[in-house]
Amino acid sequence: MQSADALLLNKTILMCNSIKTVGHTLKQCSGPLVAIDAEWNVIKRRGVSQRKTSMLQVYNGHTVGLFRLNLLTDGFKNPVPPELCELLHDENVVKVGLNIHGDAGKLFRDYGLCMNGYIELMRLAKVACPEHLVRHAKTGNLQNPSLNHLSSVLLGRVLDKSDSLRMGNWETKVLNPKMAQYAAADVVASWQVYQVLAERLVPGAPVVVERYMPKAL
Numbered sequence: 001m002q003s004a005d006a007l008l009l010n011k012t013i014l015m016c017n018s019i020k021t022v023g024h025t026l027k028q029c030s031g032p033l034v035a036i037d038a039e040w041n042v043i044k045r046r047g048v049s050q051r052k053t054s055m056l057q058v059y060n061g062h063t064v065g066l067f068r069l070n071l072l073t074d075g076f077k078n079p080v081p082p083e084l085c086e087l088l089h090d091e092n093v094v095k096v097g098l099n100i101h102g103d104a105g106k107l108f109r110d111y112g113l114c115m116n117g118y119i120e121l122m123r124l125a126k127v128a129c130p131e132h133l134v135r136h137a138k139t140g141n142l143q144n145p146s147l148n149h150l151s152s153v154l155l156g157r158v159l160d161k162s163d164s165l166r167m168g169n170w171e172t173k174v175l176n177p178k179m180a181q182y183a184a185a186d187v188v189a190s191w192q193v194y195q196v197l198a199e200r201l202v203p204g205a206p207v208v209v210e211r212y213m214p215k216a217l
Contacts, residue, residue: 012063029065035191038103052110054170057187064184091117096194098147104212128197151189
């Protein structure tokens with residue numbers, strides 16, 4: 001079993017902190033199929049609202065784009081750049097990720113963005129590799145796998161999920177390089193897990209491509 005560092009070998013990582021570089025960064029990291037992930041400052045105190053999404057990761061198989069949404073929106077005061085909105089909304093761009101449905105909901109709540117054309121890796125794994133998943137002791141139902149579990153069993157890569165990275169300050173002006181690597185490794189792992197799952201699918205097996213539909217108030 002190898003560490004996640006191997007996932008980033010020969011990968012280009014672009015940090016996008018400025019509106020001026022959004023278009024260029026997207027050209028490098030987008031395509032017909034991308035992996036998507038998101039980060040934000042987690043608040044565990046009861047009764048305190050969660051912070052808005054401050055990082056959006058996009059990966060197309062060779063280049064990772066790390067979009068610092070807190071900086072691109074001037075401290076959450078301005079809208080998300082239209083180029084990013086178009087990518088998320090475009091149903092012709094297939095997006096994959098672990099708990100991507102949850103990230104889609106967070107982006108809608110934070111910015112009013114509706115993500116289209118996404119595939120949930122938790123659901124895909126239950127179809128493509130149920131033998132690698134854990135079943136609930138009482139019901140026998142397949143439990144939702146974590147990205148680290150799928151990365152370990154399918155890629156032989158262990159992701160660093162330490163709290164110092166996962167729950168670090170994603171809103172700081174200068175991001176800790178280790179946090180940037182953590183964010184990049186997660187989205188690269190999502191892409192590679194999808195590739196393995198897609199290869200293992202039985203011909204004709206259902207693959208659900210979703211559109212985020214906010215719940216009616």
